[in-house]
Amino acid sequence: xSPIKLIGFDLDDCLFDSTGLSESAxxxxxxxxxxxxxxxxxxxxxxxxxxxxxxxxxxxxxxYNYFVRRLNQMEDNIKxxxxxxxxxxxxxxxxxxxxxxxxxxxxYSDVDNSLRRLRELSIKIAIITDGIxxxxxxxxxxxxxxxxxxxxxxxxxxxIKKPNPELFNYCLKKFGVKGQETIxxxxxxxxxxxxxxxxxxxxxxxxxxxxxxxxxSDIELQEELKPDYEISNLNELFMIIEEINNKEKIxxx
Amino acid sequence: xSPIKLIGFDLDDCLFDSTGLSESAxxxxxxxxxxxxxxxxxxxxxxxxxxxxxxxxxxxxxxYNYFVRRLNQMEDNIKxxxxxxxxxxxxxxxxxxxxxxxxxxxxYSDVDNSLRRLRELSIKIAIITDGIxxxxxxxxxxxxxxxxxxxxxxxxxxxIKKPNPELFNYCLKKFGVKGQETIxxxxxxxxxxxxxxxxxxxxxxxxxxxxxxxxxSDIELQEELKPDYEISNLNELFMIIEEINNKEKIxxx
Numbered sequence: 001x002s003p004i005k006l007i008g009f010d011l012d013d014c015l016f017d018s019t020g021l022s023e024s025a026x027x028x029x030x031x032x033x034x035x036x037x038x039x040x041x042x043x044x045x046x047x048x049x050x051x052x053x054x055x056x057x058x059x060x061x062x063x064y065n066y067f068v069r070r071l072n073q074m075e076d077n078i079k080x081x082x083x084x085x086x087x088x089x090x091x092x093x094x095x096x097x098x099x100x101x102x103x104x105x106x107x108y109s110d111v112d113n114s115l116r117r118l119r120e121l122s123i124k125i126a127i128i129t130d131g132i133x134x135x136x137x138x139x140x141x142x143x144x145x146x147x148x149x150x151x152x153x154x155x156x157x158x159x160i161k162k163p164n165p166e167l168f169n170y171c172l173k174k175f176g177v178k179g180q181e182t183i184x185x186x187x188x189x190x191x192x193x194x195x196x197x198x199x200x201x202x203x204x205x206x207x208x209x210x211x212x213x214x215x216x217s218d219i220e221l222q223e224e225l226k227p228d229y230e231i232s233n234l235n236e237l238f239m240i241i242e243e244i245n246n247k248e249k250i251x252x253x
Numbered sequence: 254x255s256p257i258k259l260i261g262f263d264l265d266d267c268l269f270d271s272t273g274l275s276e277s278a279x280x281x282x283x284x285x286x287x288x289x290x291x292x293x294x295x296x297x298x299x300x301x302x303x304x305x306x307x308x309x310x311x312x313x314x315x316x317y318n319y320f321v322r323r324l325n326q327m328e329d330n331i332k333x334x335x336x337x338x339x340x341x342x343x344x345x346x347x348x349x350x351x352x353x354x355x356x357x358x359x360x361y362s363d364v365d366n367s368l369r370r371l372r373e374l375s376i377k378i379a380i381i382t383d384g385i386x387x388x389x390x391x392x393x394x395x396x397x398x399x400x401x402x403x404x405x406x407x408x409x410x411x412x413i414k415k416p417n418p419e420l421f422n423y424c425l426k427k428f429g430v431k432g433q434e435t436i437x438x439x440x441x442x443x444x445x446x447x448x449x450x451x452x453x454x455x456x457x458x459x460x461x462x463x464x465x466x467x468x469x470s471d472i473e474l475q476e477e478l479k480p481d482y483e484i485s486n487l488n489e490l491f492m493i494i495e496e497i498n499n500k501e502k503i504x505x506x
Contacts, residue, residue: 084404087387087390087405087407088390088399090387091388091390094391095395133344135344137341138347138348141344151337152340152341
């Protein structure tokens with residue numbers, strides 16, 4: 001047996017606040033429409049947009065289209081939004097939304113330092129993530145961590161999607177390491193922890209308060225579905241690595 | 254009969270240099286890939302990308318994907334671009350491309366002044382354009398001409414596309430004006446001039462040197478397909494308006 005050689009991370013809501021960024025970007029979109037003349041109470045607008053995100057999912061590209069249509073259906077609607085105004089509002093909202101997404105993306109404060117420490121320990125670093133490959137790589141470039149990552153595995157390109165444990169096995173094979181030499185850090189039991197466990201990878205549940213951060217250790221789960229560790233800050237990683245490495249030493253003794 | 258009451262404009266390559274902006278944005282994309290480490294001669298890269306734009310059309314969203322694939326097919330290819338590097342290059346190129354499109358869009362220098370003069374003359378102003386409604390409105394907002402335009406007619410929203418003359422008739426009806434009270438300015442014989450002529454709208458061919466600027470007055474065309482006027486600067490509009498208005502006065506005398 002040997003010590004930890006590889007650590008994998010989920011991207012969204014693990015290395016940066018994806019949930020929070022989407023929420024603030026959506027609000028910027030509403031602000032842009034109101035600035036342009038849309039007559040609506042801001043709080044009401046936020047409430048309606050939240051309903052739309054719930055109805056259509058957070059990844060729909062048409063939130064603001066539905067928003068304008070929904071306003072035009074409402075009984076207390078003061079003034080029907082014309083075709084021209086509707087598109088103007090939607091365009092302004094989409095511009096503001098993307099501007100915020102592009103300009104305000106930033107790493108959680110514990111990430112850059114932790115990745116550098118891992119590199120100093122000669123531990124390889126991978127990102128394993130679902131999502132559209134170019135969009136995911138755009139995030140990595142904007143977060144400026146490209147040079148710190150040894151391998152990016154984006155499921156849609158490989159053709160194996162989370163929670164298929166083969167995706168994690170693909171990554172192990174790429175580095176020529178075993179599960180027990182590897183740690184995976186994610187925020188979803190179903191898509192991160194279970195496939196890691198199935199590959200004998202040490203699984204760490206990272207609490208960031210994002211939209212999927214629903215796991216509590218008092219939830220009754222079969223033992224094999226539970227994360228090996230829970231953390232809320234990446235700096236806790238290093239104690240865990242030390243603990244695992246020490247155990248391995250004792251076992252080898 | 255009455256004088257000119259309405260003037261309609263095409264958007265792309267008429268009010269701003271759409272062709273030039275796309276070209277410079279594509280180059281920025283190549284620069285970003287080279288900056289990130291892609292080994293290729295810049296001139297060769299430009300040549301390959303031009304071929305791809307020719308093969309797949311200027312509106313494809315996958316130019317850089319095809320670019321990377323094509324490099325990997327080429328016999329003199331020094332080094333196969335890996336999956337990871339490929340997506341990194343494509344993401345960087347797309348980011349740079351969109352950044353340029355967003356930040357460098359600007360009106361032709363004769364536009365703002367001409368639109369303001371038209372408003373002083375109490376002539377209504379419309380934009381009649383094909384294209385994706387939100388994208389077209391985004392351009393109008395970024396060009397900061399929204400407050401100068403009385404009506405934006407985007408064919409995909411109306412469900413009538415250029416060169417269908419009904420699109421122009423729709424606009425006449427919206428303002429309650431006749432064709433002979435209207436001027437339309439565009440850069441395509443097929444999509445701008447002919448449908449304007451069919452509605453008895455005074456047609457003006459505007460030379461901007463864009464990708465569709467191929468009309469020369471010595472081309473043999475049937476009389477009803479020819480523009481009534483040709484200009485290369487919007488300031489020439491005002492003499493034409495005066496000429497038309499004077500003719501109308503004489504006819505009414």
